[in-house]
Amino acid sequence: MFSENSFVYRHPGHVLCWVVAGGLKMAPKPMEPMARRIFKGVILLEVAGVFAAYGLFHKMNTSQDFRGTVNKYFPSVLEVFYKSNEWSGIYGIREADREAWSKQD
Numbered sequence: 029m030f031s032e033n034s035f036v037y038r039h040p041g042h043v044l045c046w047v048v049a050g051g052l053k054m055a056p057k058p059m060e061p062m063a064r065r066i067f068k069g070v071i072l073l074e075v076a077g078v079f080a081a082y083g084l085f086h087k088m089n090t091s092q093d094f095r096g097t098v099n100k101y102f103p104s105v106l107e108v109f110y111k112s113n114e115w116s117g118i119y120g121i122r123e124a125d126r127e128a129w130s131k132q133d
Contacts, residue, residue, distance in 0.1 A: 085109070095125055 087094050088109050099106045110122045 092125060092128060096129060099125075099129075 084105075088098060088106070095106060095109070098109075113119075113121055
């Protein structure tokens, strides 16, 4: 990378450079900018996931018809909804849904 005729110095803009016989060359950029972009992307995905989870919970919490659709295609998701409500002290949603769905059939 360096030859006998080269030396490293810090450019006035705090950029690491080295001088070789052919002229001034910039040092290779570190991976830090790429790591920051990846980190920001991961944070953005996590925030989007939190909003999506809240939206799903809100829809399930306010619509018995939507809970019926979820029960039809994703019963394990509905079970998590019921359990989380029971853990927080809200009981009777499961029983009310079963009663309403049995009357529809």
